[in-house]
Amino acid sequence: MLQHGEKVGTVTEDDDESDSTNPGANDHAADDEAHSEPVAETDSGADAESDEPRPKQTGRGGQEATAASKPQSRRVSVSVRALVVGVLFAALLGALGFVTWLYIGAKAKVDQNVRQAANTSHAEQVAIDYAVGAAKIDIKDLNAWKINLVKGTTPELKEKLDKAASSMEQILVPLQWDSTAIPLAAKVRSNTNGIFVVDTFVGVNTKTVQAPEGLQSTATYGITIDSGRGWQISDVGGIGAVLSQK
Numbered sequence: 001m002l003q004h005g006e007k008v009g010t011v012t013e014d015d016d017e018s019d020s021t022n023p024g025a026n027d028h029a030a031d032d033e034a035h036s037e038p039v040a041e042t043d044s045g046a047d048a049e050s051d052e053p054r055p056k057q058t059g060r061g062g063q064e065a066t067a068a069s070k071p072q073s074r075r076v077s078v079s080v081r082a083l084v085v086g087v088l089f090a091a092l093l094g095a096l097g098f099v100t101w102l103y104i105g106a107k108a109k110v111d112q113n114v115r116q117a118a119n120t121s122h123a124e125q126v127a128i129d130y131a132v133g134a135a136k137i138d139i140k141d142l143n144a145w146k147i148n149l150v151k152g153t154t155p156e157l158k159e160k161l162d163k164a165a166s167s168m169e170q171i172l173v174p175l176q177w178d179s180t181a182i183p184l185a186a187k188v189r190s191n192t193n194g195i196f197v198v199d200t201f202v203g204v205n206t207k208t209v210q211a212p213e214g215l216q217s218t219a220t221y222g223i224t225i226d227s228g229r230g231w232q233i234s235d236v237g238g239i240g241a242v243l244s245q246k
Contacts, residue, residue, distance in 0.1 A: 119227060120196070124186035126152065126231055127198035127223040134236070135181035135202045135219050142169060153233045154226070161236070179206040184218065194227040195234075 133148030146165045150158045171177075184201040191197075202219045222237035 123196035128186040131200040131221045175208040196225045
């Protein structure tokens, strides 16, 4: 009995020792129970919060939404910038085209004026050169005068002037006509499709048997020049003006 009691006591002591020597286990169990309660509360709180509306998400999903919205706004800004640049470029091209058009128009007008002035000057020079040659008469060399009289004229006018020179020769020889000439002025009267009519003025000093001291006069010629036919003289008016002085 005693042995049996001792065994019982031993078992009791062991049980007590197991209870006393494992306080950590009891503490861990207590801690587990203590921790289990907040977890339960947290889960219940999460369930409660899941029922309430969430005004703002700061998680990964919200960041992705924000990141997705930024490229869209950037693309809009680039499109607006490209539109503005395109409008400015189009305006610049329009202004450049307008200025170029004005420049071309002004240049064409200037070129036309320069061409017209050059043609006018050329016609006046042709007319005055012819008038001086036609007014110079040397009785000792009438052939030179006849050459100058038809120089630079059209074939039709040349034929007429040859006949006029033969008639005038009958007057020049008896009078012993001797005349010199200097250019005074030439002015284009009209220009119609390249046909110039030029009034020329030549100072003539004429000596004859009746006026051996010489007579000073001004011969006026109306000379028509056709620029389309190589600037040939197609008509001469007043060719007999130098013969009117005796």
